[in-house]
Amino acid sequence: MLRIAVQSKGRLFEETMALLEESDIKIPSSKRILLVQSTNFPVEILFLRDDDIPQSVACGVADVGIVGENEFVERNEDAVIIKRLGFSKCRLSLAIPKDIEYAGLEWFEGKKIATSYPGILKRFMAKNNIKSDVHVITGSVEIAPGIQLADAIFDIVSSGSTLVSNRLKEVEVVMKSEAVLIGNKELSQEKRDILDEILFRVDAVQAAEDKKYVLMNAPTDKLKEIIEALPGIKSPTVMPLAQDGWSSIHTVLDEKCFWEIIGKLKSLGAQGILVLPIEKMII
Structure with a gap:
C-alpha cells in the first residue's frame, strides 16, 4: 500500500x-x-x-x-x-506600492518585507547581498503595505489581480512554482x-492534454502535401478508401495549432474532417 x-x-x-x-x-x-x-x-x-x-x-x-x-x-x-x-502554476514575487519608482533590487536594502515564505526570501536576498527586514505573516500578506506594516511584500502571484486591488505592482519574480x-x-x-x-x-x-484525434478524407494525389502540413507526433496513418483516388488520414494534433492546420488541410482538398477528444495517450 x-x-x-x-x-x-x-x-x-x-x-x-x-x-x-x-x-x-x-x-x-x-x-x-x-x-x-x-x-x-x-x-x-x-x-x-x-x-x-x-x-x-x-x-x-x-x-x-x-x-x-x-x-x-x-x-x-x-x-x-x-x-x-x-x-x-504560480510564481513567488516581490511587490511594492504601485506609485513608488523602482530602480532595481537595491531598493529593498533596509526595507521591511512581509511574507509567508521567509526561507525562500532570505536565501534570495543573501544571494544578492541585500539586507532587509523580513516580517513573517501567515495570511493576507498583500495588505501589509497599505496598513504601514511593511514596505513591500513577497508572496504568491497567479493572475496578479490581488496585487492590483491592493495598489501593488510586481517588480521581481524570485521563483516559479x-x-x-x-x-x-x-x-x-x-x-x-x-x-x-x-x-x-x-x-x-x-x-493527452490539449490533443485532438483528427480523421479526414483526402485526394490521394495530395497525400504528400497534406502529410507535410501535419505536425503530428509521428507519421500519420493512411488508408485507401473504397472510392478510387481517395484516402483516409488519421493523426493527432495539438489544440493550440489546430485551427491553423485545419485551414491548410482544407485548402489542400481534405474533406469530412472529424475531430475527437483524447482521454489517454501512451507514447
Whole structure:
C-alpha cells in the first residue's frame, strides 16, 4: 500500500483529485476523514495542510505527496521531487506600492518585507547581498503595505489581480512554482512498483492534454502535401478508401495549432474532417 499526502482543500486539492480520477484511481468522497483508501488501487490518501506535506513525506508518515513547489522549497525537507505535474502554476514575487519608482533590487536594502515564505526570501536576498527586514505573516500578506506594516511584500502571484486591488505592482519574480510529486528517499521496492504504475497512468493522462484525434478524407494525389502540413507526433496513418483516388488520414494534433492546420488541410482538398477528444495517450 502506497500512502499519498494530498492538500486537504483548495485549488491544488481539486486538481490533484481530478488527476487521480482521470488515472482511474478511485477515492471515496468522504468529508472530515484524514485517511481514505482507494477502492480499486493499492493506495491510500492522507489529507493534510499543504505546509505539513513536505515534512510528512520526509519523515515517512506518507510515502509520497503532491504539493506546491513553493511549499516544498520553503520547508527544505529531506525529500525528492519525483515529477513536475504541470498544474497549479504560480510564481513567488516581490511587490511594492504601485506609485513608488523602482530602480532595481537595491531598493529593498533596509526595507521591511512581509511574507509567508521567509526561507525562500532570505536565501534570495543573501544571494544578492541585500539586507532587509523580513516580517513573517501567515495570511493576507498583500495588505501589509497599505496598513504601514511593511514596505513591500513577497508572496504568491497567479493572475496578479490581488496585487492590483491592493495598489501593488510586481517588480521581481524570485521563483516559479507548480504542483510537484515528492517522495521519501527510502521507498521499498513494493511501493516503488506501485508508484511506477501511478506515474505510467499520469503520463498517459498528461500526454493527452490539449490533443485532438483528427480523421479526414483526402485526394490521394495530395497525400504528400497534406502529410507535410501535419505536425503530428509521428507519421500519420493512411488508408485507401473504397472510392478510387481517395484516402483516409488519421493523426493527432495539438489544440493550440489546430485551427491553423485545419485551414491548410482544407485548402489542400481534405474533406469530412472529424475531430475527437483524447482521454489517454501512451507514447
